[in-house]
Amino acid sequence: MFRQMIARVIMMLLIVVLVVPTSWAMAAESEPTHVLIVYDSLAKGTSKEGNVEALQRLLASDGVRVTLCSLETYQKGTLQQYEKVVGVFNTSDLKISSTDYLSDFAKYDGDYMHIGAMLPAKVQSSLGIRLQMSEGETIRLLMGQFIQESIQVQQLPRIIATTGHTYGNVTSTSMNHATPYGVRNDRYAYIPYFEKGNLSELALSYVLKDWFAIKGDRHQYIVFKDVYPFSDLKLLEHMADRLYDAGIPFMVSVNPVLSNTDYPAMKRYLETLKYVQSRNGSILVNAPFVASPFSHLNRDLGAQMETFIDVLADHGLAPLGIGAEMYWTYDQHYIAKGMKFFDSVVEYPNEKIMYKEQTNTSQPFESSLYSLQPDFLKQYLYKKSKVIDPLPMDTALVFKFFADEKELDRAVQQLADSWVTFADYKYEQHNVATQKNKISSDGGFLHINGQVVALNDAKKSVDSNYTYKQVEKKSFEKWFHVQDRIFIVIILFTIVAFGVLFISGYRLYKRKYFK
Structure with a gap:
């Protein structure tokens, strides 16, 4: 009995010695520098x-x-x-x-x-x-x-x-x-x-x-931003087809829709994005446009972003990160409300800084891509005849969505002819979480709430003949229609009678004048 107690004590000490330092080490590794x-x-x-x-x-x-x-x-x-x-x-x-x-x-x-x-x-x-x-x-x-x-x-x-x-x-x-x-x-x-x-x-x-003694492979990606529900969706499909045929994976940073998500324009937007996802495209959520830090003071940014992510997930779309100007990561409001759902980000250069709750410390992410203009590498490339080695950091070449098909074809052809090897974003681990949905990617597979997303390229047709405001049933509607017709008849009769009297009066006045 005494020997068994000693053995148990020794076993517990071994567990403490081996397990606790390991957990401490793991915690230290997970904490960013x-x-x-x-x-x-x-x-x-x-x-x-x-x-x-x-x-x-x-x-x-x-x-x-x-x-x-x-x-x-x-x-x-x-x-x-x-x-x-x-x-x-x-x-x-x-x-x-x-x-x-x-x-x-x-x-x-x-x-x-x-x-x-x-x-x-x-x-x-x-x-x-x-x-x-x-x-x-x-x-x-x-x-x-x-x-x-x-x-x-x-x-x-x-x-x-x-x-x-x-x-x-x-x-x-x-x-x-x-x-x-x-x-x-x-x-x-x-x-x-x-x-x-x-x-x-x-x-x-x-x-x-x-x-920083950074080890491991670095990757280069392609991102297309400024994609809206009222963008040229046929052109977006064409772009997805061209890149898919060329074997080039890509990402689309979609602008969120914060209201009216049941309109046909939104339905067509979702169907097109689903097609893009099936053509080896990954979906990002772009940060909402900030017109002024003092506007929309009563807007619940967190609830609206969560609703949009859920709308995407309910439609079989798996957003994997957020695209935002760098200043968003130095603002407590935007971090807590707009970015909290994501562990991956594409950081764009600041264009118009609109702080709401500025802080001097940034929010780090598990994955953060450094964005470059498409021509940046090309204009400085020393040896244009060889494959471009991966840069020291994960990099995204960022295109604004194209204005027409000619511009699209020219850009896609340049990408296909380039010596740059582009990576598939969904092969890395990314996580997006709302109260309703858990979205992730790893090894090329997309998951929503533990279920693998089927990359089906079939699109549903959405009826364009849509009443944007539902017509409510009205009392005495038929009686009002009859009443309207009676009033119209009376008005027309009055106009005709007035015309007859006017003409008769004109003739009588004319005869009197000649006499």
Whole structure:
């Protein structure tokens, strides 16, 4: 008996020792990395304007949570709360005035990436860097398979020597040899030049991937956005057929319908989307258009988004994620109401920021695609005769839905002729959940509430002769119709009688006048 008790105690201890640390490890793995961005300025009115926003989107594609902090608002002890910090310094003529930041940085022992001017001495020493400042340069940037000629740079710290691992190269007419675009070792990384909208935006992603030690394959996708119930649905079907025949998987980001979901236009929209889904197309829900942060104050965004997802699911459609401008992930209202149903997102660049409850910390997603314009890769491709390798992050080439068939055919032919290999979104794991429906994808299969979705391409015909407002039964309806006819007869008789009297009076007056 005593031996059995000892054996049970030993067994329980083994369970605690083996199982609990494993669960802790799993919990630690599931928690996304939290990164702090510290910046000296947003460089408004200069060529560097927007580079902080571009960095935010790049970090989101790596699945990390981001907190934004300017040096002006920095509070003592902030750095020590983060494992990784990125410093963006857009000005070289201003010294750092925050003594709290300087004091904290001197003691900071986490991973740090520096972008731009004012490279800290301990980072420079750790990377074994020697710098040479150049002014008013026209440079050529080469990174992997991509190249951009003739980039105008006002100030550029050149890395002329380093002991770290280097990335890409930069050349110019004033230098006899190429210098690295960026450099990294185990803890530190340095990028002298970064701007939004040119090849440096893509080049930075190569350094970020290694700095985060990201493993696994990355994929490229195609997304078509701005699809509405009143879009050219025949053209949408034609596009699905063309891409299916070319063997190109794609996604359609559909604009949600928040009311009148029983109208025929909506029914035809759903039937067309079902056909698109059957032609190897994946469905995303686009974020609703925000005209003003103060409009629709009484609108329950969460309930309306949930209703639309349920309408799709009830019709056999499996939406797998949401497409939204980046600022949505930095707004507590949009996160809690509009995005809470999804674990996957395609982040578009900000076009018109309409915050409702702005926060400086982003919402990370299990899957986050970095969106690019279709011509971005093509214009910078260095070797056009070879297959384009996957980029360092999951990427979506985003097209606006086409205006006509000629534009569609031209774009599809370019995609078919390209060397880019596009992935099928539903082969990755995505989850969408409402109170009523659980939607998921994995390995190429779609599931709604545990049932595999049958990809049937048959479409139901929807009657266009539809009364948009139901006619109610009315009391005395027949009597009112009879009454209307009587009034019409009386009015016509009165008009005829008035006409006869008018003519008779005119003739009598005329005779009297001649006499």
